[in-house]
Amino acid sequence: MNGEPVSTFQFLGLTFSTANIVAGSVVFLLVVAVIFFTSRKLAMKPTKGQNFLEWLIDFTNGILKGSIPAGDVGKFGLWGFTLFLFLFLSNEIGLFIQVATRSGATIMRSPTSDPIVTLTFSLMTMMLAQFAGVMKLGYKAHFTNYLKPFVFWLPISIFEEFTNFLTLGLRIFGVIFSGEMLLGVIWNLAVSHGIVTMIVALPIEMAWQGFSAFLGAIQAFVFVTLSSVYISQKLEVEG
Amino acid sequence: MLSHLVIGQTLYYGDTIFYVISFILLMWIIKVLAWGPVTKMMQERADKISNDIDSAEKSRNDAAGLVQKREAALANSRSEAQTIVNTAKTNGQQQREQIVTQAQADVQTLKQNAQKDIEQERQDALSDARNDVADLSIEIASKIIQRELKADDQKALIDSYIEGLGKQHES
Numbered sequence: 001m002n003g004e005p006v007s008t009f010q011f012l013g014l015t016f017s018t019a020n021i022v023a024g025s026v027v028f029l030l031v032v033a034v035i036f037f038t039s040r041k042l043a044m045k046p047t048k049g050q051n052f053l054e055w056l057i058d059f060t061n062g063i064l065k066g067s068i069p070a071g072d073v074g075k076f077g078l079w080g081f082t083l084f085l086f087l088f089l090s091n092e093i094g095l096f097i098q099v100a101t102r103s104g105a106t107i108m109r110s111p112t113s114d115p116i117v118t119l120t121f122s123l124m125t126m127m128l129a130q131f132a133g134v135m136k137l138g139y140k141a142h143f144t145n146y147l148k149p150f151v152f153w154l155p156i157s158i159f160e161e162f163t164n165f166l167t168l169g170l171r172i173f174g175v176i177f178s179g180e181m182l183l184g185v186i187w188n189l190a191v192s193h194g195i196v197t198m199i200v201a202l203p204i205e206m207a208w209q210g211f212s213a214f215l216g217a218i219q220a221f222v223f224v225t226l227s228s229v230y231i232s233q234k235l236e237v238e239g
Numbered sequence: 240m241l242s243h244l245v246i247g248q249t250l251y252y253g254d255t256i257f258y259v260i261s262f263i264l265l266m267w268i269i270k271v272l273a274w275g276p277v278t279k280m281m282q283e284r285a286d287k288i289s290n291d292i293d294s295a296e297k298s299r300n301d302a303a304g305l306v307q308k309r310e311a312a313l314a315n316s317r318s319e320a321q322t323i324v325n326t327a328k329t330n331g332q333q334q335r336e337q338i339v340t341q342a343q344a345d346v347q348t349l350k351q352n353a354q355k356d357i358e359q360e361r362q363d364a365l366s367d368a369r370n371d372v373a374d375l376s377i378e379i380a381s382k383i384i385q386r387e388l389k390a391d392d393q394k395a396l397i398d399s400y401i402e403g404l405g406k407q408h409e410s
């Protein structure tokens with residue numbers, strides 16, 4: 001972003017960003033590790049790891065229950081859980097690990113500080129919403145929803161789909177990207193005049209890092225909440 | 240296509256595919272590792288809790304029934320004990336009376352027997368004594384008669400006797 005060199009590579013005729021691939025893989029492995037180590041020795045009487053996992057499952061199910069009708073929550077539970085865990089770790093990882101190559105190209109940061117990643121998740125949500133709507137209501141009822149409350153609403157309905165897609169993806173990107181950028185600015189301040197600015201910048205950095213961690217959690221929560229709202233809109237026939 | 244929307248950047252379409260695939264893969268891994276087993280366990284726990292509540296309710300009812308039964312049995316056994324004691328008392332009373340009556344009757348019989356025996360003894364003794372006296376008097380009398388009846392006495396007696404005979408013949 002902002003004019004810095006970006007490390008890319010070509011594979012099968014497609015362009016890949018090294019940072020996104022590396023960060024995505026790291027988050028992927030982190031999620032698998034968290035899930036693996038908390039799901040050992042499952043028992044009727046839960047122990048530490050299982051307690052945490054069950055709390056997390058209840059939490060994401062709670063988000064989904066907030067908007068999706070009770071009968072359909074079960075189908076989206078796994079999706080909501082995976083989405084929340086992946087986005088949460090994606091938001092937080094860039095606050096602690098940022099790696100750049102010698103040429104200045106970042107290769108490790110939050111995956112969600114790149115719009116292509118957040119828009120990918122946003123697109124997945126929109127497609128899932130369409131798919132779930134067709135599955136639940138059938139093609140006819142699903143697409144006549146676009147003509148409600150009256151036929152001329154169609155352009156607005158289509159436009160709304162597009163804006164939902166954009167706002168959902170860009171909201172999380174904006175918060176995470178700006179958070180990391182400000183961390184970078186504070187870091188530049190810290191190294192600008194030796195030890196004095198280092199001492200001054202340390203509490204600011206800590207405060208902003210804490211705030212960004214909080215924002216990262218909020219954004220993951222908001223993303224899952226809004227996703228479930230968009231899905232729930234497709235699950236019912238509008239009056 | 241969309242690259243002109245992002246200023247000065249090329250869009251990495253490859254990343255989209257990478258993230259979609261990794262997300263689906265992640266969902267699958269989570270399902271196999273955690274989601275399936277954990278939700279199953281949670282469901283089992285919910286079932287178990289509801290079963291436990293039901294069985295606790297049942298146990299409570301059973302216990303209440305048992306308490307009632309026990310109290311009824313207790314009351315029953317108390318009244319039974321009362322009956323037994325009463326019966327025993329009545330029996331004892333009856334037996335006592337019977338024994339006393341029996342004893343009295345026995346004593347009466349014994350007394351009568353004793354009196355009868357005594358009377359008998361007295362009669363026997365009296366008759367014995369009478370016989371003895373008679374024998375003795377006869378013996379004494381015979382002894383006296385033998386000694387007194389000397390020759391002239393005998394002669395006189397015989398004479399009297401013959402006289403008597405003669406008189407008889409004359410008449």
